[in-house]
Amino acid sequence: MNDAHGTRWGPVSELLPQELRVLVAVAESGGFSAAAAALGLTQSAVSHSVRGSEAKLGAVLFVRGRSGASPTPAGERAIGHARRILRLYEVMGAEVRGTGRSAPGGDGLTGVLRIAAFRSAALHLLPPALERLTARHPGLRPEVRVVRELGAGTAGEVAAGRADLGIATLGGPDETPPGLLTGVLAEEAYALVHPAGHPDPKALPLLDWDENCGSYTRAWWREQDWIPRATVKAEDDGMVLTMVGRGLGMAILPELSLREAGEAVQITDLGPRRPLRRVGYVTTPESAASLAVRALIRELRSEKG
Structure with a gap:
């Protein structure tokens, strides 16, 4: 199959974890040379990996220029999926290791839990929930980033694979990126x-x-x-x-x-006709199945009660 530029694409096939890491590194560093330095690879190896990923996916993922490389719209989607897949590897390792070390009946939750929240939620909604969560699961290390609820907001951080769970203001169905799960915590x-x-x-x-x-x-x-x-x-x-x-x-x-x-x-x-807003969580289907995110959602819901 050829695209509009005459490039011949093959059938879509699986990307290897290292190929995913290269895509993320190029996007986050803004160029092939910087990504190569960050990963300990040569620039030609990074370039070859990106071309291979583009051939497998059947789309151009980066716009190349003298100032570096920036993701195309297709590239943004691919990089978001890449981050989320790589995160699954991390979560799998943390959960399996934690289960192996836990006492009978325990869950042995360990590792980093990445949370994005808007300012007032990070100040007032999250701290009590995180206090209870870390008291029950001392091996968990929450990382909270404050994200302004403008544009993609906290939901965008989740969709892009930069957060496991976001605390967001929930509007209509068109305001949350497709494929994400939401739940109301407070009105x-x-x-x-x-x-x-x-x-x-x-x-x-x-x-x-x-x-x-x-x-x-x-x-x-x-x-x-x-x-x-x-x-x-x-x-x-x-x-x-x-x-x-x-x-x-x-x-x-x-x-x-x-x-x-x-x-x-x-x-x-x-x-009585005053405006209301719904505050809730946003996560991905795969993160929603993880033990740490499920534990955090339970604590946030108990805060609501």
Whole structure:
């Protein structure tokens, strides 16, 4: 079979683990030479491996240029799968070794558990769950990265194979990459936040941040003729809350963000039709079957209860 460039592709066949590692290294280092140095290979060996992978998959995976190599859309998908497959090898080894060392009836969970979470979830939702998880499974080493809920967000980190589980704001079905599993952990209401004691908080300027634009608030927001256009955009919800406490404006924030509220701010209920957002986990089918991710989901659900 030939592509539009006249390249002849063979039937799709399996990539070897080393070929997967090469693809990931090229993507993460941005070039064949850097990937070769990272892997202890020659540049020609890396180039040969990538060409072989492209022939097996029947697609061009990288755009080559003087400045390096960047993944094509097909390459992005392939690299995400490569990371996830390589992660399965790691999980298999950790679970088998842990089972072999565990006491009768134990699970012997060991190894790294990679988690991506947006800021307020990383501050308030994850710590109690991780405290219980590591107390029950001292061999587990959670690694948490804070990811902004913009663009692909935490779900994108999971799809790309950079996280085993993400804590995400869940919207409509089209907002989660296909092939991922989700579960709701909490539903939280938004409230009006303003300087304590202010006589007319709705007359204040609106403070906002870029992540506060999900489908869970858009429809409600459009119906409110009292909400002005945001005059100040902050980096995150924590900064918004601080600025409200300084008397610089009012804001509309979800419950997780309000856990940081101090005496300088006042929280006012927005009524029975107030906007809500769902916070949940996102993972892959293969990670959902792993013992460590299943244990973390149990702890997150017990936090919900």
